[in-house]
Amino acid sequence: MTDHSDEPQPPAPSKGISRRTLLVGGSVGVVVVGGAVAAGISFSRGTPPLAVAKTMIVNGAVWTGDLTRTAEAVAIGRDGVILGVGSNEDIGRFKGAGTEIIDAEGGTVMPGIHDAHQHPLSGAEGAAYPSLGDESVTVAELQERLRGFLASTPDMEPDGWLVVVDWNPAGLTDAIAHRDFLDVLETNRPIFLAGSDFHNGWANSAALAAAGVTSTTPDPEGGVIVRDANGPTGLLKDAALWAVRGAAPELTDKQKQDAYRAGFQLAASLGITSFMDAAGGRESVETFQDLRGRGIVHQRVSVAQTIDADTATDPEGALAQIEDARAAVIKDSGVSVRTAKVFLDGVAEFPAQTAAMLDPYLDGDGSPTDHYGEQYVSTDDFTKLATTLDAAGWQIHTHSIGDAAVRTSLDGFQAARKNNGKRDNRHTITHIQFCTESDYPRFAELEVIANMQLQWATPSAFTLDSLQPYIAPHSYARQYPAGALHRAGARLSGGSDWPVDRLNPWNQVRTAVDRTGSTSETGGPLNASESIDLATSLTMHTEGAAYQLFQDGLTGRIEPGLAADIVILNHNLLTSPIASVSDTTVNYTLINGKVIHDPSRRQ
Missing domain, CATH: 3.10.310.70 (Diaminopimelate Epimerase; Chain A, domain 1)
Structure with a gap:
């Protein structure tokens, strides 16, 4: 299938001087930042490179996506592509008249957050x-x-x-x-x-x-x-x-436009440089193309096409529906369509209890009921749908909270591979609150991506009184099994599911590690054995999600030749206490080398 893509309020602005300045001479030996000399920057006077940087980021703790490679500076070309990564001295080779210098002041410089599951509109x-x-x-x-x-x-x-x-x-x-x-x-x-x-x-x-x-x-x-x-x-x-x-009146056009402008500014201020609308349609594609064309949305956008439970029983009709939405994509619009979304079940918490479970829900006193939740698309229907869409080159993204829904997803993807052969469609299961141990290795075996919202992996109203009494103890102990899936070789990707809760990708990154986050109602973790380390968490929210979005040759790491979708943070994540990660402030967000968020200047 052809990929048609080409590529609360924001934090209060800093009252200090800007950390951005221009290098106005081609052979300057130090950089003047906001009227003062930036310490520790030494520029090589060797043979100049073929390309001159439009922007240089210096004095940073650069996390390229590879812990074995340390760096402190990045050079970005006028086309928005990364020219070089290395020491301040190394990157000084790319200086030139008009090069803009951004002083990271020791903060982490890393790939932008890729939110591979949200509902942004x-x-x-x-x-x-x-x-x-x-x-x-x-x-x-x-x-x-x-x-x-x-x-x-x-x-x-x-x-x-x-x-x-x-x-x-x-x-x-x-x-x-x-x-x-x-x-x-x-x-x-x-x-x-x-x-x-x-x-x-x-x-x-x-x-x-x-x-x-x-x-x-x-x-x-x-x-x-x-x-x-x-x-x-x-x-x-x-x-x-x-x-x-749907019977209530919609917002007015002005209300929507004002809301979109504020919402996507918020996303930029939090370091989100790419996202997937996880439940869109043709109208969503047209809306995002309009918003990008008017400069309201700067992020790279993927739009998953929702297939409802009724349409899912008609694979050819479902394929025609999503192909129609893909036909609306305008070349070079920055919007891509290659994903089909299927809701297999609902949520596990009382009183809904619509997540599809292999074991029955309990009655609150510990006795099994005859209720297993709701699976909105049968295993047989999903298998036929997955086989048809996979053959046509579509990625399938299933909402699967319960372990029965997760198994149905895996069974459908396995059947598709058996019928169609191995394909690079990068099928994805999202949420995965519950999964049986025997299904952990199947993610890696079938090359299925586990897209998880790990800010939920904390003791809260959703995981305590409304859930624990109603779920079999062995299932409750395996909630949000990111650690087990990672150890089994699964590829992880991150997503927020915004607006299910407040948008804060840094709390997602943190909670994946300490299983406590900023919202724990007990002050402690949820199933601490399912934690992952910080580097793995950062990877799932950058390179892992970029892979899910088919952007792995474009974004997700900091290395020469990739697009400069970069964020600069107010502290060094890798040396800071894990609890401080939730409160991370983004000082700069760049997409394709262009600064789209700088609270020290009006955009």
Whole structure:
């Protein structure tokens, strides 16, 4: 298959002088940075190289992606390609009139973060809605917050929608979500709470009525309308939540554009230089091409094409759908389409329990139930789909939380390889909260990438009270098995799943190592034996994710000939305490050699 690609708020700006300056003479022996001499920079006066650097980064702790190779400086050509990596003296050979010097001041210089699984458009748009902040609350506390949101928008009475984001479905501490708790609020407005996990929604009776959801409404493919003796309870799982959420008015074009500008500026400020929209469509492709063309998005963009559960039963129809989206790609737009996304299951936490498990869920007292979760695409249907898409050259990216869904993914990829032969399609399983030990080596054997969101690998509302009582102990002890997969030879890649939680790739990097991160509710780790070391964590968020995105010949490392997608940090990651990694500040973000984030200057 042809690859059609060519290639909270941001941190407060520094009040100090800029660390960037121009080398205005071709034979200058020292660099003047912000009016002062930058210590320790010695430039070679030997034979000049064939190329003159547009930009030189000096005085850094350069992490190239190879721990055996140390460096302190990088030279970047006028075409945005890395010319050289080495000591300050070595890189001084690339100096020339007009070369810009960036002083890293001892901070880590490394490849940009490649976020190989996020939902950036909805992440950016989420900032336009009132937020519950993913907090754990009682029903009374939730109702008080909602009364505040209603009081702040009196112009929306009597029937304007109140859509609230970042509701924590695992964090309602004294009840199970039910429309009755929303119906008692003093309003007739439709109210919809969007779960922070994007797998649960909660609606009041007015919202259900506005969306036409009644006692006789069938469950949609890939979703569940939770019901009791009186009809829908207002709790909606997976595809069912979109039946109600989709009835609410969209943001205005201006609201969307403002949100996108802020959202992608945030991503740049955090060092994200490439990302994959993990659940897009043809419209997403067109939106990203427009945003890149107008300079709102600078990152390299991949857009996975979602195949819903119903379409997944028709492999040829699914192929036609995603090929149509790929046809919308404009050459040299910086947007690529080569991935198909399939949701095999949901999430494991109570009350949803839609992750497909090999062992039954427990009843909370330790006794097995007859509930194994929901597998939205059968093993037989997925095998046929995987075989068809693999033959056509598509990468397949499956949402698989439960160990049964992971096994179905692996079985489908194995069948595709048996039918089609070995191909470089780089199939990927994302999330992998649970996986049986016998399936660990299959990732390497089948060359399947494990894409993981390891900021979740910490004691939290999602891994403690809403999960531990309901999962078999041997499965609970193997949550997010990054260490075991790595030891079994699996290739790891990183992703945030933004906006499922707050975007912070540095906390992802850290939590993969200490399994504690910045949000541990116990102060300790979750399954510490599944940790990986810092170099491995950095690799999965750079080179590993670049490989998943088919950018391994373009980005993901710092070496001559690759594009200068580089970040410069405020400290040396490899010598700092691991807990400090979560609070990393990005001083500069460069894409293709161009500075797109520098808080000391207006962009």
